[in-house]
Amino acid sequence: MMLQNVKGTKDILPGQISKWQYIEDVIRKETAKFGYVEYRTPIFEKTEVFSRSIGENTDIVNKEMYTFADKGGDSVTLRPEMTAALVRSVLQHNLHSLTPTQRYWYFGPFFRYERPQKGRLRQFHQFGAECISSPNPESDYEIILLADYVSKALGINDYTLKLNSLGNIASREKYREALIRYFSSVRSSLSADSQNRLEINPLRVLDSKAPEDIEAAKGSPNILDFLDTESRDHFELVIKLLKQSGIEPEICPRLVRGLDYYSHTVFEFQSSALGAQDSFGGGGRYNELFQEFGGKPNPAVGFAMGVERMLIILDALDKYPGLSDLPDVYVVSGNTNLLPYINRVVNILRNKGLRTLSDLQRKSMKSQFREANKAGVKFVVVVGVEEFENEKVQIKNMAGGEQIEIGISELAEYDF
RNA sequence: GCGGGCGUAGCUCAGCAGGUAGAGCACCAGAUUGUGGCUCUGGCGGUCGCGGGUUCAAGUCUCGUCGCUCGCCCCA
Structure with missing residues (x-):
């Protein structure tokens, strides 16, 4: 074989480019309806930007980052996601103090060193949005609604919105303790992976796919029972606002996400058109991230959608309008x-x-x-x-x- | 990092129980010298992923290796 592309990367060939441009057009139109503006940051950052925020014991940081030393000896990392980079940038330029609310969207390549499979690449593309500086449920609602607008504008109407609340820090900590207590009592029936998770991040035992874990998790305490009044009120208003807009979320108390910075609302967009990686978007609230970066506390919520996964869905649904880049x-x-x-x-x-x-x-x-x-x-x-x-x-x-x-x-x- | 499937012309594939490669599509050119699409004719094109082994002989058996793909982990 001659020279080939790097594993997990894809050439976007001329025959495919009109699909990409179409998706980007839709994104521009829909985000504009919400008054979101585009944000671009460098493709790579200092490694601490991600290691500190995403969580030292997450898979992303542990084994999936493209990290290397540059010629000057600094450790830099190809961005595995946008939220941390964007928060870094907003803080650096003090954008959060210029307006009451900041609304941004982005589109671009991201990098994670993983084994490729359907809908999962080492260089992949995400579209996402962040709503910064509001602690209120109406911003959670707005962010989910924006994702809904984009999905539906693309013709993805039959997705499932999975929704959960991790609660505020106090609630989550109480739940975490209860969970460790419960799983420890059935520890021997858990998979090896989950016995390990129990030490590192017990919440993630909940969304394991191993049959024995699913069985064991059936009797686990429900996170929603541990929400305090503030957390519960927040979550309930998000649900109410969504329903009023005709969006019927599926409440999934076991939905946790792999990034440490989430609290309160977390959600995923799923489609049956995908393979094992059946979610094409996800996000949540991250009220503590600004502090992690040394800023003042500043609440925010956001989501990201996988462009390649949207493409898989659109291909399956054959949802493209008459796309033509033919000469005249x-x-x-x-x-x-x-x-x-x-x-x-x-x-x-x-x-x-x-x-x-x-x-x-x-x-x-x-x-x-x-x-x-x-x-x-x-x-x-x-x-x-x-x-x-x-x-x-x-x-x-x-x-x-x-x-x-x-x-x-x-x-x-x-x-x- | 682990497991399954696959790897023959640009593409999709055939190649029966081993005897030194085929089809369709695509591409190029012709069919009485200024015009496409249909049809016909001809042509280009493969070290059968790579390396070792068995054999008189391997695309065909065997081992290894690389690559692709699907899945696990985790995520978009």
Whole structure:
């Protein structure tokens, strides 16, 4: 084999690019409806940006980060997610003190060193949004609604919204203790992985896929029973607002997420069109992250959606509108001596705004027609010796086959 | 890091119980010398992922290796 791409990376080939552009267009339109503005940060950051925020004992930090020392000896990391980088940037530029609320969206590549499988790559793309500086449930609602708008605008109508609350820090700590007590009592029936999780992050025993863990988790305490009044009120208003907007969340008390910085609301968007990795989006509230970075406490909530996973869903649903990046016109000629005249014609067409091709291979007229046909143009403009001598061009409609002749002086005004 | 499946022309694949490679599509060119799509004819194109082993002989058996893919872990 010749040189190949790096494992877990994908070339986005020209035949696929219109799908990407379509998704990006939809994202721009929908986020604009909510008044969110785009945010771009560097592809890599100092390693502490992620290790400190995401959690030292998460898989992302432990084994999935692309971390390396640069020539100066600094440890840098290809971003595995956006939230930490964006919080770093907002703090650095004091954007959180310029307006009451900050609303941002982003789109770009992210990197995680994992074994690739369906819907999981080492370089993948996420679209996401962050709503910063509001502690209130209406911002949780707004963020989920934005994800809903984008999903539905893309035609993903039948997704499942899984929703849970981890509560505030006090609630979560109480629950954590109860959970450790419970799982310790059935420890021997847990999978090896989960016995390990019990030490590191007991919440994650809950969403294990191992049958014995699922069985064991059935009798586990319910996190929702541990929410204090503040946490419960918050969660209930989020649910109420969503329902009023026609979004029916599925309450999943065992939904926890792999990033340590979440509290209160957490959620996932799932679709049956995907494989084992069935969630195409997820997010939650992160009220403590600003402090982690040394800033003043500042509440926020956000989500991220996997673009490749949305693509899988759209492919399965065949949900693309008529996407076309086909050229409009091909200028055919059999005679290279006519190049100046050909180019004059080509330029007139391009200045009309038509996507115009011409032959670069010095092929026969027949071959040029074949290429024109394959390219999918609606019109061929024929420029031969006779046309040159008479200052004319032939215009052939490829669909019907009819052909007319007009003067080159009329070409600029001709209605194709 | 672990487990399953796969690896033959650009693509999709065939190749029976081992005897030194085929099809369709795609691509290129012709079918009475300025015109496509249909049809016909011809052409280009493969060290059968790579390396070792068994054999007179391996795409076909065997071992290893690499790659792809699906799944586990975890996430988007």
